[in-house]
Each structure stands twice: as C-alpha cells, then as structure tokens.
Amino acid sequence: MGLLIVSCDSDTDAGEFVVGADYLAIKNKVIEIDTVTIDVSNIKLDSLVTSNQSRILVGNYDDPLFGKVKSDSYFQVATTSFNLNLSSDTESTGYVFDSIAMILRYDDYYFADTTKVQTLNIRRITQNFKPNKDDKSFYNSSSLTYDSPILGTISYKPKPIGRDSINIKVSNEFGLEFFNKFKNNEITSYDDFTDYLKGFVISSESGNSNSVIGFNLSSVLRLYYSKGKGDAGNKYHMDFAISDATKQFNAISSDRAGTLIQDLPLAKANLSSSLTGNKGFIQSGTGIVCRVDFPNVKQLKYLSEKGAIVDAKLIMKPVKDSYSKMFPLPESLNVYVVDKLNRIKTTLTNSSGGTMVATLTKGNDEFDEIVGYQLSVGAFLQKEMLKLSDSKSGLIFTLPILSKVVDRVALGDQYSKESQMKLQIYYISY
Amino acid sequence: MVLVFFTSFFSHSQSISTSPYSLYGLGSLYEANFGLIPSLGTAGVALSSENFINNKNAASLVDIPENNFFFEVGGKGIQTSFENSQRVENRNNFQFSHFAFAFPITKKSAVSVAMMPYSSSSFKISGLKIPIIDSSNEYYYLDVLGTGGLNNLDFSYAYKVSNKLSFGLTGSVLFGNTTDNRTYEINNSVTTIDKKVSYSGIRPILSTQFKADPSLTFGLNVKSPSRVNASKIQSVTVTNTSGTYDLEDEVKSNTDDFYLPLEIGVGFNKSFKNKLNITFDYEKDFWDATNQSDLYGTFANQEKFGLGFSYQKKKVSRNYFDRIKYATGFNYDTGYLEVDNKKIEDKSFSVGLSLPLDQLSSSLFISYSYGQKGQITNSLVQENYHKLTLNLNLDGIWFVRKKLD
Numbered sequence: 001m002g003l004l005i006v007s008c009d010s011d012t013d014a015g016e017f018v019v020g021a022d023y024l025a026i027k028n029k030v031i032e033i034d035t036v037t038i039d040v041s042n043i044k045l046d047s048l049v050t051s052n053q054s055r056i057l058v059g060n061y062d063d064p065l066f067g068k069v070k071s072d073s074y075f076q077v078a079t080t081s082f083n084l085n086l087s088s089d090t091e092s093t094g095y096v097f098d099s100i101a102m103i104l105r106y107d108d109y110y111f112a113d114t115t116k117v118q119t120l121n122i123r124r125i126t127q128n129f130k131p132n133k134d135d136k137s138f139y140n141s142s143s144l145t146y147d148s149p150i151l152g153t154i155s156y157k158p159k160p161i162g163r164d165s166i167n168i169k170v171s172n173e174f175g176l177e178f179f180n181k182f183k184n185n186e187i188t189s190y191d192d193f194t195d196y197l198k199g200f201v202i203s204s205e206s207g208n209s210n211s212v213i214g215f216n217l218s219s220v221l222r223l224y225y226s227k228g229k230g231d232a233g234n235k236y237h238m239d240f241a242i243s244d245a246t247k248q249f250n251a252i253s254s255d256r257a258g259t260l261i262q263d264l265p266l267a268k269a270n271l272s273s274s275l276t277g278n279k280g281f282i283q284s285g286t287g288i289v290c291r292v293d294f295p296n297v298k299q300l301k302y303l304s305e306k307g308a309i310v311d312a313k314l315i316m317k318p319v320k321d322s323y324s325k326m327f328p329l330p331e332s333l334n335v336y337v338v339d340k341l342n343r344i345k346t347t348l349t350n351s352s353g354g355t356m357v358a359t360l361t362k363g364n365d366e367f368d369e370i371v372g373y374q375l376s377v378g379a380f381l382q383k384e385m386l387k388l389s390d391s392k393s394g395l396i397f398t399l400p401i402l403s404k405v406v407d408r409v410a411l412g413d414q415y416s417k418e419s420q421m422k423l424q425i426y427y428i429s430y
Numbered sequence: 431m432v433l434v435f436f437t438s439f440f441s442h443s444q445s446i447s448t449s450p451y452s453l454y455g456l457g458s459l460y461e462a463n464f465g466l467i468p469s470l471g472t473a474g475v476a477l478s479s480e481n482f483i484n485n486k487n488a489a490s491l492v493d494i495p496e497n498n499f500f501f502e503v504g505g506k507g508i509q510t511s512f513e514n515s516q517r518v519e520n521r522n523n524f525q526f527s528h529f530a531f532a533f534p535i536t537k538k539s540a541v542s543v544a545m546m547p548y549s550s551s552s553f554k555i556s557g558l559k560i561p562i563i564d565s566s567n568e569y570y571y572l573d574v575l576g577t578g579g580l581n582n583l584d585f586s587y588a589y590k591v592s593n594k595l596s597f598g599l600t601g602s603v604l605f606g607n608t609t610d611n612r613t614y615e616i617n618n619s620v621t622t623i624d625k626k627v628s629y630s631g632i633r634p635i636l637s638t639q640f641k642a643d644p645s646l647t648f649g650l651n652v653k654s655p656s657r658v659n660a661s662k663i664q665s666v667t668v669t670n671t672s673g674t675y676d677l678e679d680e681v682k683s684n685t686d687d688f689y690l691p692l693e694i695g696v697g698f699n700k701s702f703k704n705k706l707n708i709t710f711d712y713e714k715d716f717w718d719a720t721n722q723s724d725l726y727g728t729f730a731n732q733e734k735f736g737l738g739f740s741y742q743k744k745k746v747s748r749n750y751f752d753r754i755k756y757a758t759g760f761n762y763d764t765g766y767l768e769v770d771n772k773k774i775e776d777k778s779f780s781v782g783l784s785l786p787l788d789q790l791s792s793s794l795f796i797s798y799s800y801g802q803k804g805q806i807t808n809s810l811v812q813e814n815y816h817k818l819t820l821n822l823n824l825d826g827i828w829f830v831r832k833k834l835d
Contacts, residue, residue: 015556015573017450017512017519017811019804020769023727024453024572025560028623030616032565308677311619311670351673378619379672426562426570426616430623430666430677 029304033425037296038314040280040413040421041270042261043342043396045287048403051131051138051249055404056104056219056242057285058120058250059158059204059212061112065322065410066283067256071212074144075248076129076199077221077240082188084179084225084238095183098224098235100175102152102200105165109214111406113326114158119208122152122168125199129247138249140285140403146201158213170221179225182238199247212406217242252285252406264288268341273413279319280421282333283408284399290411291342292316293394294423297384304429309382311426316358316397317372317419319410330407333358333373336396337380348380348395358397372419373397373411381425448521448552450512450811451774451804454727454767456629456658456688457551457579457608462528464502464544468797468819469782470738471759473711475697476639476649481784481791482823483532483542486695486711487649488598489639491532491540491588498790499533499828500542504821514811527819530584533828538590548582551608562616571615578608580629580658593641600635604658604690619670631658633690645701651713653693655720660685689720691766697736705743711736717766730773732766738780755784761801769810776803782819790825797821 018024050057060070084095102122127144131137152170178197181187187196200221221240228234242248256262260276270291273280280290292314300309316333323329334357335348348356358375377395384393399407412419452458465482467474474486478493483500494500504527511520532542555574562568586600607628614621633656639649662685666677695713702708713736717729738759743752758781765774778801784793797819806812 015554015575016517017514018555018558019450019809019811020453020727021558021560021809023769024555024558024574025563028612028614029563030560030570030614031563032568034564308621308666308668310614310621310668311617313617350671351675356672376618376671378668378670379675382668382675424617426619428614428616428621430621430664 029429031303031427033300033427034422036294036300036423036425038414038421038423039293039295040273040411041291041293042264042273042276042281043270043289043291044264044266045289046267047139047141048252048285048287049135049137050140050142050252050403052246053250053404054217054245054248055107055109055250056202056215056217056248057109057212057252057404057406058202058215059112059118060206060209061211063112063254063408065259065319066261066281066286066288066408067254067259068206069212069252069254069283069286069406070204070206071250071252071285071406072143072201072203073248073250074125074129074138074199074201075242076194076244077197078190078193078243079238079240081238082182082193084182084236094227095225095236096227097172097176097179098226099172100170100178100221100223102168102170102202102219102221103165104168104202104215104219106160106163107214107216108160109405110158110160111212113210114160114213116210117155117157117208118211118213119153119155119205120168120202121150121205122170123147123149123201123203124151124174124197125201128194128198131246136246140250140252140287142249143251144199144201151200155208158211160213165219175223179223214404217245217248250285250404254283254286261288270342274415278413278416280397280411280413281408282397282399282411283406284402285404285406287402288408290397291338291394292397292421293392294381294384295392297381298387300385300425300427303427307427307429309378309385309425310428311376311378312381313424314358314375314377315372315422315424316375316411317416317421318370319412319416320418322410327408329360329370329409330399331360332400333397333409334400334402335375336398337393338396339391339393342396344396345393348375351379357400377423378426448523448554449510449550449813450553450555451767451769452549452551452553453555453574453576455549455729457549457576459549460547460579462504462546462582463819464504464528464530465793465821465823466740466755466757466782466784466795466797468799468817468821469757469759469780469795470709470740471736471761471778471780473697473709473736473738473759473761475651475695475711475713476647476699477709478647478699479532481793482795482821483530483544485528485530485544485584487637487639487651488542488586488588488600488635489596489637489649491542491586491598492534492538492590492596494532494534494540495791496534496537497827499531499826500791501531501824501826502528502821504528504819506820507818508815510813510815512811512813513806515806515808532586540588542584542586544582544584544586546582546584548580548604548606550579551576551610552579568617570617573613575611576608578606580604580606580608595641596639598637600637602633602635602653604629604631604633619668621666621668624665625662626664627660627662627685629658629660629688631656631688631690647699649695649697649699651695653690655692655716656690658688658690660687686722686726688726689722691716691720695734704745705741707740709738709740715766728768729766730768733764735762736760750786753786757782757784757797770807772805772807772810774804774810777801788825790827791823792825793823795819795821795823
C-alpha cells in the first residue's frame with residue numbers, strides 16, 4: 001500500500017511542449033512603449049570649483065556649437081629655500097643672474113586642434129589668493145587682478161603626447177629684480193616671498209590659439225644663475241614650484257554669442273531644446289549641462305490595474321557632425337537626479353548603491369557607427385510612475401569630469417531628425 | 431488508519447502526470463474511476479455498486495449488500511508520449527488515484543466517502559519566445575512552472591425509494607491550490623511572478639437509477655454548476671541593471687473564482703443472460719454557460735461518450751476462472767478546452783478484468799487503456815498514453831447484528 005502512495009515522475013520535463021502561447025501572452029501583457037514624451041533642456045550651473053584640481057588648463061578655441069571657449073590659469077609659486085648658496089660656500093656675493101623661465105610640463109589633457117600654433121602669455125598677479133570663505137575654493141568664474149605687461153610669451157605647437165614640457169622665457173628685467181631680492185637677502189621667508197610675488201596668470205592670445213592644453217603641477221619657475229664669469233663659471237638654478245594646489249585654479253569661460261545657446265540663463269532656469277535647435281548641450285569647465293524630464297510617465301499607471309516598468313532604455317544620440325577626432329565623444333555621461341529647481345538630489349544609483357552612467361554604445365557594423373549613450377532608467381521611471389506627490393524628478397547629464405576639462409557633447413532631443421532621443425519602456429501587467 | 435491515508439493523500443495526490451494542457455483553468459481534469467469502470471470505456475452511470483463502489487452514480491450505493499463494508503483504493507501508471515511537429519518525448523508517471531469506502535446504513539440507504547484528485551496543474555514551459563506588444567520585432571522569453579491541483583472529497587448518500595428506483599445525493603468538496611512560477615526575460619530585465627492560488631468550493635450532485643427490469647437499468651447524474659472560490663498570494667520581483675526590486679511580496683488578494691459547469695450524464699446498462707453486459711454513458715458539460723473564457727482559457731461545451739462490454743461466465747462458481755470478469759470499452763471525449771480554435775479531444779480504448787479475491791466482493795481490478803489526447807499541429811501537442819489502472823476493492827462484513835435480532 002505504501003508503494004501506491006508514492007508518486008513520481010521518472011523523466012524530467014524539459015519544458016519544450018507548449019500549447020497556448022497566445023493565452024500565456026494574454027494573462028500577463030508585455031508591452032513596449034516608445035511614445036512617452038521626453039523634455040530636454042539646457043542649464044548653466046552656477047559655478048564649478050576649479051581650484052585644487054591639479055591641472056593648469058590654458059588655451060582657447062572657437063567651438064562651432066559652444067562659442068569661444070577660453071581657460072586662463074592662476075597659480076602661486078613658492079620655495080622653501082631662501083638662499084642662493086646651494087653649496088657650502090657662505091659667500092653669496094659672487095653669484096650672477098643668468099635667466100629665468102617658466103617650465104610647463106604637459107599632463108595628458110588636450111582638446112581641439114593641437115596642430116595649430118598657440119600663443120601663451122605670462123603675467124604677474126597683483127592680488128592675494130583669497131578663496132571663497134565658505135568652501136575655501138576658487139571657481140571657473142573666479143579671477144585675480146594682474147599687471148598688464150607680459151612677462152613671458154611663447155608661440156608653439158602643442159605636443160602633449162611625445163613632448164615632456166614647454167619652456168617659456170620670462171623677462172630678464174623681472175628675473176634680475178627677483179634674483180637680487182634673494183641675493184640681498186630681502187626675501188627670507190614664505191611671507192616675504194608671497195608678498196613680493198603673489199603668483200602668475202597664464203592665458204592664451206585669443207587670436208592665436210585653437211586648443212586648450214593641460215599642464216601638471218610639477219611645472220616650475222626656474223631661476224638660472226652662476227658663479228664667476230664666462231663659460232668656465234659654475235651654473236646653478238633654483239626652482240619655484242606650485243606647492244599649494246588650492247592656490248591654483250582655472251578661469252574657464254565661453255562667449256556663446258551667435259550660438260544656439262546664447263540665451264542660456266543662469267542656474268535655476270532652463271532653456272528648452274525647442275529653443276536650441278532640438279539639441280541638448282553638455283560642456284565641462286563652463287558648467288553647461290543637459291536636463292531630461294519625462295513629464296507624462298505617471299500616466300503609465302493607468303495602463304493596467306497592476307503593472308510595472310521592468311526595464312527602460314534611454315538612448316541619446318550625439319548630434320550628427322558634432323563630434324570628430326578633434327572633438328571626441330566621452331565614453332560615458334554622469335547622471336544626477338534633480339528636483340524642479342535643478343538642485344542635485346543624488347547620483348542615479350542602482351539598488352546596491354552603485355553609480356549608474358550613460359554608456360556610449362557603438363554598433364556592431366564595420367563602420368563602428370555610434371548608436372548613442374544608453375542608460376537604463378527602468379527603476380527610476382517605475383519610482384516616478386508610482387510617486388504620489390506632484391513633485392517630479394528629472395535627470396541631469398554631465399561629462400564624467402566636470403571642472404578640469406572643456407570636453408563637450410551635443411545631443412539630439414525627441415524631435416531631432418537625425419539624432420533622435422528615444423525612450424523604450426518595457427511594461428508588464430501582472 | 432483512515433486518517434493516515436487521508437494525510438498521505440493530501441500530500442501526494444497533487445502530483446498527477448504533467449500535461450501542457452494543464453496550463454488552463456484548474457488544470458487537467460482528472461477522472462478517478464473505481465472498480466472495473468476504467469475497463470468499460472469509463473461508462474458507469476447505470477452500473478450497480480454490487481461489486482465495487484460505483485463513483486459514477488451515488489444512487490447505485492443502495493446495491494451494496496447489507497452489512498458489507500467496501501473499501502477501495504486505486505492507483506495508476508501512465509506512460510505518455512508527447513508529440514508536436516518538432517519532437518517526441520516520453521514521460522512516465524505513477525500515482526495514487528483514489529481512496530473510498532461505502533456501506534449501507536439501513537436496508538434502504540447507504541453512504542460513501544471518497545477522496546480523489548480533481549485536477550492537476552502540472553506543466554513546464556522553458557524559454558518560450560513571445561513577441562512584445564507594440565514593439566518593432568522584439569521578443570521576450572517566458573519560463574513557467576506550474577504545480578499543484580485540486581482534490582475532491584465526496585460525501586454521498588443514497589436512498590432506495592422502491593426496488594426499481596433509487597436516488598443519490600453527493601456533496602463534493604473541492605479544495606487545493608496551484609502554484610505558478612513565471613520568469614519573464616524582457617530586454618535586459620528579469621521579472622518573476624510567483625503565484626499561489628488556493629481554491630475551495632462545494633458542489634451538489636444529484637443522481638438516480640431506475641431498474642426497468644432486472645436486466646435493464648437507466649441512470650442519471652446531474653452535477654450542479656458551482657463556484658470554486660479562489661484567492662491568491664503573489665510575489666513579483668524585477669531585476670534589471672538597476673538591481674532587484676520587489677513589487678509585491680506575498681501579497682494576498684482575491685482572484686477570479688472558477689465556475690464549474692452544469693454536467694448531465696445519462697446511461698443505461700443491459701445484461702444478457704447474466705453473462706454479457708453492455709453499458710453506455712452520454713454526458714454533456716455546459717462550459718459555455720460559465721462565461722469565463724477570457725480568464726482561464728477558451729472553454730466550450732463538452733460531450734463524453736462511453737461504451738463498455740463485460741463478460742463473466744458465472745457469478746458463483748467453484749472454478750476461479752469462471753468468476754473472472756472481462757471487460758472492454760471505448761471512450762470519446764470532445765474536451766472542453768479550445769486552443770487555436772481546436773478542441774482538445776480525448777479518445778481511448780480499454781481492456782481489463784476483475785480478479786475475485788474472496789467469496790464476497792473483494793476484487794482486484796486491472797485495466798489497460800490506450801488513448802490519444804490533442805493533435806499534432808503547429809501549436810498543439812498530441813499526447814499518446816498507455817494507462818494501467820489497478821483498483822482494489824476490499825469487502826468486509828461488519829457487525830452482523832441481524833443474527834442478534
């Protein structure tokens with residue numbers, strides 16, 4: 001009797017026999033929705049902190065979409081030794097000034113056309129480095145007063161890859177005075193030094209630059225001097241380094257006159273993509289970011305009594321011809337969740353707290369065609385759909401590096417013909 | 431002992447052979463047939479309960495000899511080959527089928543209790559590719575695992591109005607649950623919907639038998655339309671590139687109740703010279719009237735035809751072989767399920783015999799049937815099955831009070 005009660009399947013069911021696929025599809029409907037409205041707008045962030053970024057960013061270029069982009073770099077140099085006498089010789093009277101130069105060492109950053117000559121000018125700052133009181137920072141909009149005479153200049157073809165540094169000769173007049181301060185023991189402390197030499201600003205000559213170049217903070221002001229006369233004399237040099245990164249910042253600006261975004265308002269206000277040629281603009285350094293909203297997503301709640309957005313793909317295409325080798329596309333875009341007033345609430349994260357980014361996807365064909373930036377917004381939209389309050393969150397897209405580069409992207413909006421922004425929502429009723 | 435049996439039954443009766451068709455409704459409906467009925471093309475509305483408990487017509491219980499106690503247990507072994515236009519696959523299954531006892535309580539009345547499966551929802555679907563609605567040529571993939579089923583506990587009472595006419599009343603209690611675990615792979619997401627539905631309901635069944643003469647009996651069995659209450663517990667989880675989110679976690683809710691149709695069965699049984707027996711059943715189940723096609727599948731009125739022949743040389747004989755009853759039959763069932771506008775028919779042929787175990791009615795009933803269900807088309811599956819049924823009826827004389835009287 002016991003045997004009879006035991007029931008067993010002796011063969012495993014691979015599940016390959018199905019009847020009624022249609023019936024299965026009716027019980028739980030899986031729908032793709034690609035008709036949800038996407039609003040794109042442009043915002044200029046208040047200001048970006050550009051001090052303590054460890055990059056001297058200098059240059060300017062004319063961007064066909066973003067206008068005249070420019071970065072000037074301010075920094076302070078200092079030394080810990082105030083004695084010209086580097087050897088054990090106590091006599092300093094025998095030393096003679098030779099020359100002085102600014103040695104700028106490339107880091108790996110460059111943007112726009114580096115095949116064209118760029119002219120850089122060095123001027124002397126006349127104002128103390130006084131950062132913002134609240135966060136002790138300087139911004140892309142900060143500036144310090146400086147003497148108009150040019151202390152040093154260089155016209156060169158930037159070779160950030162391959163070359164190590166550029167050497168800008170600084171005026172002998174300044175160099176000799178500087179040298180004598182040391183020789184006469186007029187500078188014996190840090191305070192003496194910064195009081196005398198507050199710092200430098202390096203800027204490009206607007207008519208003579210087609211690129212923006214990054215130099216690192218191992219760049220130095222080098223003073224050359226010697227003992228004894230003629231070639232036989234011993235040659236020395238003394239380096240003045242950028243020892244305090246918080247006293248180095250880049251003033252990054254753009255003149256957008258004549259571009260689609262010339263009317264970009266400040267901060268809390270948005271400029272709809274319908275007024276900017278159906279494009280959304282993102283530019284680091286200047287703080288231009290693109291905001292994306294899904295104003296009608298709550299209506300999906302009424303698709304069925306019970307339903308969920310299980311996945312959603314936002315595909316954002318860069319505007320055709322807006323990118324090239326010279327204007328490369330970043331591999332990803334950062335995403336922030338923002339409120340109505342463009343205040344950043346959080347980065348877009350997954351359920352385990354990891355940051356989500358929009359990733360540049362390329363097609364599989366031989367031309368490596370750009371598909372666009374893809375971002376999974378299923379969980380975000382599901383949350384937005386179920387929100388009980390009227391508040392709606394939007395997404396702000398920025399480049400991965402916000403304040404020490406001038407890279408940029410232009411994205412098509414939902415009405416763009418050639419680079420249409422798309423949202424594919426996958427919805428299931430249960 | 432009865433309790434032990436019932437407990438075992440609860441835990442095991444829900445695993446009946448798998449069938450892709452059991453996706454629909456409450457699952458594949460299960461016919462438990464007692465005694466020799468499986469050999470007779472499952473015809474039995476006009477059969478007597480003289481030799482075994484006839485579960486096809488409660489009115490027949492009055493035929494159980496006085497002071498006898500029938501106890502029946504049955505099991506089935508089924509080998510099914512599933513075949514569609516692409517492949518053939520065999521599956522074997524063995525299960526406990528039913529358990530019942532019956533006895534007269536007075537000269538004119540009798541009762542029975544029977545426990546059997548009512549339906550089985552056991553199926554598996556792997557990687558079914560389904561187009562996404564409104565998409566441009568996109569698909570999602572579905573896995574489903576269905577388990578469970580409903581049990582049937584029948585309490586019957588029969589009353590003999592006269593030697594020719596008897597009535598029966600059955601309260602058929604239906605209970606059980608089905609689980610349905612679905613996994614949807616949609617784009618880069620995986621959604622699981624796990625559902626457990628519990629059912630309960632009671633269904634009255636009226637039956638009668640009329641003996642026109644000692645060799646001719648007519649039977650009628652009417653199962654009333656009834657509602658099976660359903661409630662479900664569901665969990666829904668979505669996993670996508672953003673992580674895993676619970677949309678529902680064991681949420682209890684009411685779900686659509688299931689409606690059983692009015693079922694009317696008629697039959698006759700004619701014996702010739704007390705040796706040869708012909709029995710015929712016709713049943714019609716009015717599924718159309720339940721109006722639940724959209725919810726549970728497409729249901730249509732169902733008709734069943736059963737025809738059985740049996741032969742027994744002598745009821746009482748010293749020769750054991752004379753007492754063996756041989757039987758054969760045919761059954762045709764139009765089915766109630768319509769898939770792609772095709773009814774899922776079931777046709778079968780059966781043979782069998784009953785082996786007496788004592789001088790009373792204790793017997794072992796062995797039946798073999800071969801049948802076909804469904805058909806081979808692009809969307810349907812044909813199930814060819816070999817079914818071996820073993821039913822055991824144990825007959826005992828219980829308190830012989832008559833002698834004391």
